[in-house]
Amino acid sequence: MSDEGFERFVRAHGGSLFRTAQLLTGNATDAEELLQDTLTHLYPKWSAVERSDVPAAYVRRALTNRFVSQRRSPAARHASHWDLPDAWDGRDLSETVAVRRTIWQLLGTLPEKQRAAVVLRYFHDLPDAEAAQALGCREATVRSLVSRGIAALRGGYFATTAAEGSVR
Amino acid sequence: MTDSDFDGSVRATLADVALQTPVPDGLNERLIANAEAGRTVVTPLHSSRRRVGWTLPLLAAAAVVVVAGGALAVSHLADQGNQPKPPAGSATHIPTAPPRPVDPVPDFRVATVSFRDPQHGVALGVGNCGGPAAASCKVTLIATDDGGASWHVLGVPPGLRSMLNPDDPSCGTNGGVLGPCVDRVLFADSADGYLFGLHEFYSTSDGGQTWHHAPAPPADSSGVPTINNVPTMVAAQGYAYRMFAAHESSAGGAGRLQRAPIGTNDWTDISPADAGIYTSFLAASGPALYLEAGIYAGHENAQLYRSTDHGDHWQQVGPKNASLANSLSNLLVAPDGAVALTTIHCTTYVAADGISFSEHNLPGGCHRTGAYVAGIASGTELTVVAHPGPGNDRHLQLYHSSDGGASYQPVASNDPPGSQLTTAIQMNGDFGYVATSPYRVDVTFDGGRTWQARSF
Numbered sequence: 036m037s038d039e040g041f042e043r044f045v046r047a048h049g050g051s052l053f054r055t056a057q058l059l060t061g062n063a064t065d066a067e068e069l070l071q072d073t074l075t076h077l078y079p080k081w082s083a084v085e086r087s088d089v090p091a092a093y094v095r096r097a098l099t100n101r102f103v104s105q106r107r108s109p110a111a112r113h114a115s116h117w118d119l120p121d122a123w124d125g126r127d128l129s130e131t132v133a134v135r136r137t138i139w140q141l142l143g144t145l146p147e148k149q150r151a152a153v154v155l156r157y158f159h160d161l162p163d164a165e166a167a168q169a170l171g172c173r174e175a176t177v178r179s180l181v182s183r184g185i186a187a188l189r190g191g192y193f194a195t196t197a198a199e200g201s202v203r
Numbered sequence: 204m205t206d207s208d209f210d211g212s213v214r215a216t217l218a219d220v221a222l223q224t225p226v227p228d229g230l231n232e233r234l235i236a237n238a239e240a241g242r243t244v245v246t247p248l249h250s251s252r253r254r255v256g257w258t259l260p261l262l263a264a265a266a267v268v269v270v271a272g273g274a275l276a277v278s279h280l281a282d283q284g285n286q287p288k289p290p291a292g293s294a295t296h297i298p299t300a301p302p303r304p305v306d307p308v309p310d311f312r313v314a315t316v317s318f319r320d321p322q323h324g325v326a327l328g329v330g331n332c333g334g335p336a337a338a339s340c341k342v343t344l345i346a347t348d349d350g351g352a353s354w355h356v357l358g359v360p361p362g363l364r365s366m367l368n369p370d371d372p373s374c375g376t377n378g379g380v381l382g383p384c385v386d387r388v389l390f391a392d393s394a395d396g397y398l399f400g401l402h403e404f405y406s407t408s409d410g411g412q413t414w415h416h417a418p419a420p421p422a423d424s425s426g427v428p429t430i431n432n433v434p435t436m437v438a439a440q441g442y443a444y445r446m447f448a449a450h451e452s453s454a455g456g457a458g459r460l461q462r463a464p465i466g467t468n469d470w471t472d473i474s475p476a477d478a479g480i481y482t483s484f485l486a487a488s489g490p491a492l493y494l495e496a497g498i499y500a501g502h503e504n505a506q507l508y509r510s511t512d513h514g515d516h517w518q519q520v521g522p523k524n525a526s527l528a529n530s531l532s533n534l535l536v537a538p539d540g541a542v543a544l545t546t547i548h549c550t551t552y553v554a555a556d557g558i559s560f561s562e563h564n565l566p567g568g569c570h571r572t573g574a575y576v577a578g579i580a581s582g583t584e585l586t587v588v589a590h591p592g593p594g595n596d597r598h599l600q601l602y603h604s605s606d607g608g609a610s611y612q613p614v615a616s617n618d619p620p621g622s623q624l625t626t627a628i629q630m631n632g633d634f635g636y637v638a639t640s641p642y643r644v645d646v647t648f649d650g651g652r653t654w655q656a657r658s659f
Contacts, residue, residue: 040338049231054221135216158217
């Protein structure tokens with residue numbers, strides 16, 4: 036085990052991995068816990084991580100897999116904490132911010148695996164094969180998860196905006 | 204907005220959130236120190252926000268809402284004397300240590316808690332840790348017979364892995380199962396209980412002294428494993444129901460709904476034809492059984508299926524002109540057969556007869572994740588949880604209706620619903636509970652007006 040290598044890796048990639056965790060969990064506290072869980076689990080076998088082609092990708096896969104494995108029921112998903120970026124708070128929202136705020140909140144309603152697939156595809160731009168590795172499923176499943184996730188987001192978005200329009 | 208525009212908005216949203224997410228002060232040093240010490244728990248980052256430090260494994264505890272929905276119903280039904288209870292099958296019975304009192308369980312950290320009535324509840328988690336690392340903790344099942352005032356240990360099958368142990372991430376990892384791993388519990392009565400999780404299923408008929416390891420259902424005809432998503436169980440009127448959702452099939456949801464008389468492992472498939480079980484909702488009370496399914500089986504909308512004979516026959520019911528797809532937040536059945544649905548758009552649908560739904564919206568608009576029905580005592584009495592308003596994202600509020608959802612009144616309460624309610628809440632008339640931290644559950648005996656903390 037290389038303590039020095041582990042520390043160097045965390046200092047170089049901790050922030051980036053934290054942001055990925057934030058996109059998955061929706062809030063900073065759970066993001067740090069997810070990242071901590073992942074790194075604590077990997078630490079005893081860090082030499083294996085270092086031998087991988089791209090250690091950062093290895094850890095990201097582990098983090099995503101751990102997130103997906105921490106399954107929640109739809110009820111728990113409903114009640115979970117979902118942070119809004121501070122810059123999005125306030126009453127005078129531009130249309131762009133309003134759209135992103137709605138999409139971000141809807142992302143929290145997706146099943147974990149769909150949400151992870153959307154993040155891997157739309158934030159990390161991972162190809163199907165790499166996303167499949169991270170999610171522990173087949174490439175066809177990744178495509179299906181992304182398709183379902185985006186369809187759910189789109190449906191929820193238009194339902195929300197239609198409801199807001201009817202209120203106005 | 205075109206599909207392409209929407210895709211672009213999703214990309215921009217994720218990038219914007221990532222850019223605007225500040226990295227907490229001292230994050231890297233904390234990560235390094237905790238990892239080197241074998242610790243998986245971190246100090247909450249934003250205590251000033253009155254945010255409960257709720258760990259990811261604990262969030263799974265909210266599954267109890269589904270489990271308890273049926274379990275609560277059991278209390279009304281288990282004593283009706285009509286439980287079919289054939290002899291146990293040819294199971295392998297695994298002896299475990301007899302129950303012993305504890306007060307409290309050292310280091311107990313809950314993953315799932317459920318009550319079948321105001322006095323009787325169970326909690327599954329880890330405890331008796333041999334060291335600071337989570338890997339040293341043991342899977343622990345505890346029970347209370349006095350509303351959480353005291354807890355005693357029930358036996359568990361030997362060799363169970365902990366869902367809170369970072370070295371055993373098997374609960375939920377498709378294809379990565381390392382060993383027997385459970386993360387859910389349901390007790391239909393003091394003797395008959397179930398421990399279950401991805402790829403694993405155990406049952407007991409003697410209060411946990413021995414456990415029957417029931418093999419996982421086989422793959423379906425297309426070879427798709429039928430257990431690779433969140434398993435759900437409910438129990439009512441002498442029957443246990445288990446639903447194993449599957450989402451690996453290109454044809455859509457290929458899960459199964461099965462039934463067995465409580466106390467047996469005689470599981471039979473009662474899935475509605477073409478239901479397409481994916482991340483479905485399941486609720487039961489008396490002979491009534493409701494299943495929300497179909498969204499991934501080629502249907503545009505999810506369908507609500509209703510059975511009044513324990514799942515032998517099904518009919519499609521549900522609110523007309525309502526899209527439940529990706530919007531249903533919870534489904535509950537009352538002891539009198541009334542059913543209530545809520546959505547993330549804060550719409551409630553209530554059917555006193557289980558068929559004719561009335562549609563209502565919570566007052567004050569819909570905020571964050573919408574409404575969630577936490578309890579239904581009858582076709583007129585129900586309790587819904589929702590965020591009270593904009594700028595109050597971290598609070599949840601109980602709302603009570605006495606007219607079938609036509610109007611709601613906020614329940615004035617002390618904590619936890621006002622400020623700390625985070626997950627797992629179940630109301631059954633005046634009794635309710637909510638898990639607010641890994642180390643305690645709050646209970647109410649007056650409909651949510653006052654709450655009492657119970658430690659494990």
